[in-house]
Amino acid sequence: MIFFDNVSKIYNDDSVALKDINFKVKKGEFISIVGQSGAGKSTLLKMIFAEEKPTKGEVFIKGRNISKIKNNKLPILRRHIGVVFQDFKLLDKKTVFENVAFAMEVSGRSDLDIKEDVPQVLEIVGLSDKINNYTTELSGGEKQRVSIARALVHRPDIIVADEPTGNLDLVNTWDIIQLLTKINQYGTTIVLATHDREIVNLVNRRVVTIDNGMITRDQTDKGKYLI
Ligand SMILES: Nc1ncnc2c1ncn2[C@@H]1O[C@H](COP(=O)(O)OP(=O)(O)OP(=O)(O)O)[C@@H](O)[C@H]1O
Numbered sequence: 001m002i003f004f005d006n007v008s009k010i011y012n013d014d015s016v017a018l019k020d021i022n023f024k025v026k027k028g029e030f031i032s033i034v035g036q037s038g039a040g041k042s043t044l045l046k047m048i049f050a051e052e053k054p055t056k057g058e059v060f061i062k063g064r065n066i067s068k069i070k071n072n073k074l075p076i077l078r079r080h081i082g083v084v085f086q087d088f089k090l091l092d093k094k095t096v097f098e099n100v101a102f103a104m105e106v107s108g109r110s111d112l113d114i115k116e117d118v119p120q121v122l123e124i125v126g127l128s129d130k131i132n133n134y135t136t137e138l139s140g141g142e143k144q145r146v147s148i149a150r151a152l153v154h155r156p157d158i159i160v161a162d163e164p165t166g167n168l169d170l171v172n173t174w175d176i177i178q179l180l181t182k183i184n185q186y187g188t189t190i191v192l193a194t195h196d197r198e199i200v201n202l203v204n205r206r207v208v209t210i211d212n213g214m215i216t217r218d219q220t221d222k223g224k225y226l227i
């Protein structure tokens, strides 16, 4: 599903964010990427949805080399990959329905599809009762559910989540992790970046540790993350 072949990323100002990264993620995995601030987690995730391109090496998604993907091919790639961020990135002047609908509109889906699919994904994330609320009227956990619904609406093969619980309290964190686990059980591959050990313990699945741009540990068993 995801394959990094000797990938390095050096940003313009000579800062080396990733060094010789080799790793594979199989369909249906739930993988957590952990590491300290500045370790390279977000950079690694950005390579998966081609927000950043490798300086060296190649990235493959579903067998396609996306290392030099052209801008006009990005929408096709992004239909396979839902992205969830720490700061939700919602449109605050729109309702919950409209936020999710907007993602469908920009990818050219019909009004009929929108009317059918938006309530469906909102039900999956448990937000049916807030469908007509403005996002400003929601709690942090609810906002993150909207952003997960928006990611789900293209029925992606992969969900990439960069510190999705970074702005949430413990109860909401637990809820969001459970929701991601449920989505994973439906068959979606999940790549989660976090610096929070409690979270990887909650998830209790494969953990890849990055330190200073390098993978220092890849714990494929379901064991707990030990420091
Ligand atoms: N656009 C950029 N231009 C230059 N350097 C960058 C850029 N983005 C990230 N970096 C550098 O690359 C390194 C890795 O950054 P990255 O954001 O991937 O880390 P991270 O593990 O996600 O950290 P955090 O936990 O703080 O989010 C850091 O040294 C950072 O300063």
Ligand SMILES: [Mg+2]
Residues within 6 Å of the ligand: 041, 042, 043, 162
């Ligand atoms: Mg980051």
